[in-house]
Amino acid sequence: MRRMFSYITLLLGLTGVMAVGTPDVVQAQSDPLVLIVHPENAAEDLSYQDVRRIARLDRLYWTQTDGIVLLLPGPAADERRRTLNRVFQMSEQAFKQHWVSVAYQTEVLSLPRPYTECAVAVRIVGSLKNAAAFVHASCVDETVRVVAVDGKLPSDPGYRL
Amino acid sequence: MKNASVSLFALFLLLPVLRVSAQDLGGLVDEIESRTHFGIFTDFRSEFFDDDGTHSYEGTFVGHVSTQLSPRFKYFAEFTLTPDRGYFGQIRLERSLFQFFYSDLLQLRFGRLHTPISRWNVLYHHGQYLQTTINRPDILKSSNRLSPIHSTVIEVGGSYGMAAGRVTYAAGIGASDDHIHPPGVGVLLQQNPAWYVSAAFVPERLMDLRIGGTLYREKVQYHPEIDDGRPHNHDLHSIDRDQTINLHMTYDGRKWSLLSELMAVTHWGKERYGGTAGYYAQVERQLPAPYERGIAYVRYDRLVRNMDDPVFSTDPFRVSTGVTSGVRVNIYTRVAITTELRMYGEDLTFPERHLYVQLSAGF
Numbered sequence A: 001m002r003r004m005f006s007y008i009t010l011l012l013g014l015t016g017v018m019a020v021g022t023p024d025v026v027q028a029q030s031d032p033l034v035l036i037v038h039p040e041n042a043a044e045d046l047s048y049q050d051v052r053r054i055a056r057l058d059r060l061y062w063t064q065t066d067g068i069v070l071l072l073p074g075p076a077a078d079e080r081r082r083t084l085n086r087v088f089q090m091s092e093q094a095f096k097q098h099w100v101s102v103a104y105q106t107e108v109l110s111l112p113r114p115y116t117e118c119a120v121a122v123r124i125v126g127s128l129k130n131a132a133a134f135v136h137a138s139c140v141d142e143t144v145r146v147v148a149v150d151g152k153l154p155s156d157p158g159y160r161l
Numbered sequence B: 001m002k003n004a005s006v007s008l009f010a011l012f013l014l015l016p017v018l019r020v021s022a023q024d025l026g027g028l029v030d031e032i033e034s035r036t037h038f039g040i041f042t043d044f045r046s047e048f049f050d051d052d053g054t055h056s057y058e059g060t061f062v063g064h065v066s067t068q069l070s071p072r073f074k075y076f077a078e079f080t081l082t083p084d085r086g087y088f089g090q091i092r093l094e095r096s097l098f099q100f101f102y103s104d105l106l107q108l109r110f111g112r113l114h115t116p117i118s119r120w121n122v123l124y125h126h127g128q129y130l131q132t133t134i135n136r137p138d139i140l141k142s143s144n145r146l147s148p149i150h151s152t153v154i155e156v157g158g159s160y161g162m163a164a165g166r167v168t169y170a171a172g173i174g175a176s177d178d179h180i181h182p183p184g185v186g187v188l189l190q191q192n193p194a195w196y197v198s199a200a201f202v203p204e205r206l207m208d209l210r211i212g213g214t215l216y217r218e219k220v221q222y223h224p225e226i227d228d229g230r231p232h233n234h235d236l237h238s239i240d241r242d243q244t245i246n247l248h249m250t251y252d253g254r255k256w257s258l259l260s261e262l263m264a265v266t267h268w269g270k271e272r273y274g275g276t277a278g279y280y281a282q283v284e285r286q287l288p289a290p291y292e293r294g295i296a297y298v299r300y301d302r303l304v305r306n307m308d309d310p311v312f313s314t315d316p317f318r319v320s321t322g323v324t325s326g327v328r329v330n331i332y333t334r335v336a337i338t339t340e341l342r343m344y345g346e347d348l349t350f351p352e353r354h355l356y357v358q359l360s361a362g363f
Helices: A002-019 A048-056 A080-088 A092-105 A118-127 B002-014 B028-032 B119-123
Strands: A033-037 A069-073 A113-115 A131-136 B036-049 B055-070 B073-084 B087-101 B107-114 B150-162 B165-176 B188-203 B209-223 B241-252 B256-268 B272-286 B294-304 B319-332 B335-345 B352-362
Touching: A033 A080, A033 A118, A048 A069, A048 A080, A069 A080, A069 A118, A080 A092, A080 A131, A092 B036, A092 B055, A092 B119, A113 A118, A118 A131, B119 B256, B150 B188, B165 B209
Parallel strands: A069 A113, A069 A131
Antiparallel strands: A033 A131, B036 B055, B036 B352, B055 B073, B073 B087, B087 B107, B107 B150, B150 B165, B165 B188, B188 B209, B209 B241, B241 B256, B256 B272, B272 B294, B294 B319, B319 B335, B335 B352
16 A cells, blocks of 8 residues: 555656646737638638637538638747637647547548748638638738628727637 | 458558649649648556556557548548557557548548547547546446447538537447457347437537537347357347437536536346446646646546346446546647556445556657
């Protein structure tokens, strides 16, 4: 019995020491996040919950049969932290584990594509009618369209991204 | 060996499948059209048992591959490699399924899959890195004979969004690949045509919450050729049908999560044998800063068996209870170490105590 509790004490102590991590540094972001789509895409206004569903691949189609090709900021992209906080509401660790889990559950057709530079994401969304991406508003040009969230654009008060 | 050959064949067949788009955008669209994904889980765990001071080691290697064969068609395969029966290792085809995606509302799957009879079975199964705990809940252990966890089926499923939330559904028909093997009886029942329907609801305002359930029914059959020579349980011969009902509620929040499931089993033979049920509730909590890499958890398991049911009549306990607690630490982005203490027994006055340590990784 004593031996057992020695094991427990030692192992819990070790795991506790290993649990110490560096707190995340929260950076202020003045450039809001936007969901962009191809100009011919029918989606103009989505609820915040629908935006989250699209991001998490709970919703896979724009219309009855028109599949969504999603681009998300990769680890080095400027939009990464804001997307995790405002859309996924996950830590970096949980986000990475989430996609491993999604791939394992087999309920989606394909995984989102990561991008590093928002200009690349804008170029792809401007070229593919069913593509969508989360980018900073400052990166948007006339080749893509910004989707309103709960009826609000980034310039409106109460915009949620 | 046949399974091993099939697994390796599937893996090598899919390795070169990388689709290239006809559009030319400097390779950008080509890149997003590459739809083959490989994943690996691996874990190594050690178990310490306090009654005689013995300990054992176990490990698993899990590989899975999915590839989008067309804009609507996908193939997924999973294989496991485990050290078993003294040699390394036994390779097994765990899942192999084709999926057809027509819309959010309508998707088809056919092949060998993890039966959606339990949320845990769908979320984790061999994904040891994904699950926070080391041990799976008691209702999902094959030795407890409550749930058929593998099936070869054709399934229709999908989801439908409405103002209040989103409803997901699945309905399948096929056969379970599992056996029911009561201890000490020496008789197996092989399961034949089976069907299930499952549904779940995710509310609009609380997307991290999920409430759902499954009804599973199948015919079962006595197989005398699998008799191991011990006396037959003749009541077991009469059982020809079984039913499993599952209800689950999960919450996956940013700081804490809840997994809870209830499962009730009925067998039909000389008479109807109901009253066997099990449940578990597991709570996980991310540790506060600066320990946020750690997740503390505790789970309570309970099984109540109908001892008149021939499937459970040779079990040592009518009621069994388990408490599992531990700490998982994500030491790197895709590597975790977990320490777990599990107490199990007829009651918790004199339980068996097991201590586990596991290193797991997922890529």
